[in-house]
Amino acid sequence: MDGDERYTRARRHSESGDKLPYRVVDAHDQGWHVTVMPNREEAVYSADYGWKRGLGPMTRDELEAERGPLRPVVPPDGEECERITAALTSAGNRAAASVLVSLYRIACLHADEEAERSGCRVSGRLYAGREGSWESAAVRSLAWGLGAKLSERPKRYDAQSVGTLVAVLDGWTSSPGRFVEVAANLSDLFSEVADRSGGWPAVSDRYLQVGSAVGHPLDVVESVRGYLLATSRVEHGW
Known part of the structure; x- marks a missing residue:
């Protein structure tokens, strides 16, 4: 077989x-x-x-x-999706950074909770819905990499949007009786918001633009874009 x-x-x-x-x-x-x-x-x-x-x-x-x-592992419900899309829309060109900061903070929260439970500050909860996917690998890399750095730059993310995103993601991964896969669902919702908002320039700041003289290295920008716009119709011309 x-x-x-x-x-x-x-x-x-x-x-x-x-x-x-x-x-x-x-x-x-x-x-x-x-x-x-x-x-x-x-x-x-x-x-x-x-x-x-x-x-x-x-x-x-x-x-x-x-x-x-x-x-x-189940799909997110409609109300949760609406809360995420509203938060991303409200964040405007700080939406991309807000997602990365949210992923870092929820990863830290899970690590702290695991340390209390087992004494080991390592948690795979954020990726457990489909750990072997490329999206989960991207989330792990971006959360602990650029997400950690942006968390110390409050002018680059929207604090209220981050609060909403962390609350929803915590519900997805910590509620009894259900678990919502994070990486692909979050990417899909971001892509929808980006398409409705006018594409990547409308949901990311100047430091995340390709070719920006003051931006992050190209490989970093492309990794962020690749994950967050994975199902964007505008980005891929679908």
Whole structure:
């Protein structure tokens, strides 16, 4: 059985009468996804990067017993999306910086909470909805890189918008009974706002413009644009 067939069968299990959520996050903020193993008809959950962490496949019942409670990964609700888009629109050309600062602050909040829980100030909660995606990798890099630096530059972000974004993202990742994947959903919402606002110049300051004499290095600017405008129709000409 090749990878495509296993993926199709896993999706079929998650959408069938078994009612297995395709993705779940456990009590340790570890993400899992439904997998169909070769020569085994029963669907199991496999951990994201489980091979690195000594986590083997488990059935839903085994996973619930050993690492529960489990939270299914679900889409954001309409009210949450509206709060984010309103905050980004209100931020104007400080929207991009506000997103990066928000990601840094929620990452710090998760790290502090993990330190209280386990004594280790390392948390993967922000990425647990789909840790292996390129969007999650971008969020990790941008939050702890440029986001950390911009957090010390209050003139470059909108404080009220940051407060709203942090509150919504905390709800997405900390509420009991559900978990909303952050990286791709946030990028999609930013792209929508950017398109409605007139493109990248309307949602980012002069330091994040390509070719700016006073801006960040080109590779930094492109990494920010690449993530935040990933599904922008204006940017990609769709």
